[in-house]
Amino acid sequence: MQLDKERVLPIIKAALKEDIGNGDITTTPLVEKTASSKASIIAKEDCVVCGLKIAEWIMAQVDFSVRFKPNCDDGHFVGSGKELAYLEGHTASILRAERTMLNFLSLLSGVATAAKLFADKARPYGVKIMDTRKTLPLLRYLEKYAVFTGGGLNHRMGLYDQVLIKDNHIKAQGGRRTLKEIVEAARKKNIRGTKVEIEVTTVEEFNDALAGKPDIIMLDNMTPQLVSSCVEIRRLSKIKPVIEVSGGINKDTIEEFAKAKPDVISIGSITASVKSIDLSLEIV
Numbered sequence: 001m002q003l004d005k006e007r008v009l010p011i012i013k014a015a016l017k018e019d020i021g022n023g024d025i026t027t028t029p030l031v032e033k034t035a036s037s038k039a040s041i042i043a044k045e046d047c048v049v050c051g052l053k054i055a056e057w058i059m060a061q062v063d064f065s066v067r068f069k070p071n072c073d074d075g076h077f078v079g080s081g082k083e084l085a086y087l088e089g090h091t092a093s094i095l096r097a098e099r100t101m102l103n104f105l106s107l108l109s110g111v112a113t114a115a116k117l118f119a120d121k122a123r124p125y126g127v128k129i130m131d132t133r134k135t136l137p138l139l140r141y142l143e144k145y146a147v148f149t150g151g152g153l154n155h156r157m158g159l160y161d162q163v164l165i166k167d168n169h170i171k172a173q174g175g176r177r178t179l180k181e182i183v184e185a186a187r188k189k190n191i192r193g194t195k196v197e198i199e200v201t202t203v204e205e206f207n208d209a210l211a212g213k214p215d216i217i218m219l220d221n222m223t224p225q226l227v228s229s230c231v232e233i234r235r236l237s238k239i240k241p242v243i244e245v246s247g248g249i250n251k252d253t254i255e256e257f258a259k260a261k262p263d264v265i266s267i268g269s270i271t272a273s274v275k276s277i278d279l280s281l282e283i284v
Helices: 005-020 052-062 091-125 140-149 167-171 179-188 203-210 224-236 254-258
Strands: 036-043 067-070 083-090 128-130 163-165 196-200 216-220 242-246 264-266 279-283
Touching: 005 052, 005 091, 005 140, 036 091, 052 067, 052 083, 052 091, 083 091, 091 128, 091 140, 091 254, 091 279, 163 179, 167 179, 179 196, 179 203, 196 203, 203 216, 203 224, 216 224, 224 242, 224 254, 254 264
Parallel strands: 128 264, 163 196, 196 216, 216 242, 242 264
Antiparallel strands: 036 083, 036 279, 067 083
16 A cells, blocks of 8 residues: 555645644744754654654655655564654754654554554464554544554445445344345445445354355454354355454454454454554754
């Protein structure tokens, strides 16, 4: 996944406006306009780095004359104390961009680090890790980039690019349709080639949904034993949807579910309750 600068710039501009507003009333009276400095962005803990290009674009929005030199690439795992980037130029400009750069870098590196943790635990079993739509408002595109950077896969970006029939969609049918019929109706009323996924909570529901030939079946809040049963049913069936597992899976239980051999495990906490990485910008 490559970042689209034109998609990111409005987010950057809004973040800078939020922080700087009408001006930096601390830096302006204390730092001469012509003063120059060298600075480093330092990792204060081990992490997967993510967001360096965004930090560079932020700095350029504040002052394109400031030199921004990354010392590693997004996706690299680095240790505490690693210099992630070197800056040189107008001191006032660096100070104005500092917090916005660090906020994006800290958040996205936290997401990428969490994605790597889960992906590393699932990989030995041939299982992929995927994100969800549980993201911070307006930052979904960037958080999904961070998940990809950390070794995860991206689920649908929004309600517009993949069908996902969840429990409330099923309840809204009022019992008038079987899961097979619901899948068929969703497929019929969407553009040809649109992926159709349905969420199930029992083996019985899995069998019902399977008959509708969905592209993906999500096993929601099932035990690893029930996941194994569904995987076995698919093995014996002529219909071969992707099997996704979701629901409350954490770093302590991920391997137990991965051993059941689904195709993917979606983890909402990667983005929904991420711990930002401790970074700092230090004037040399």
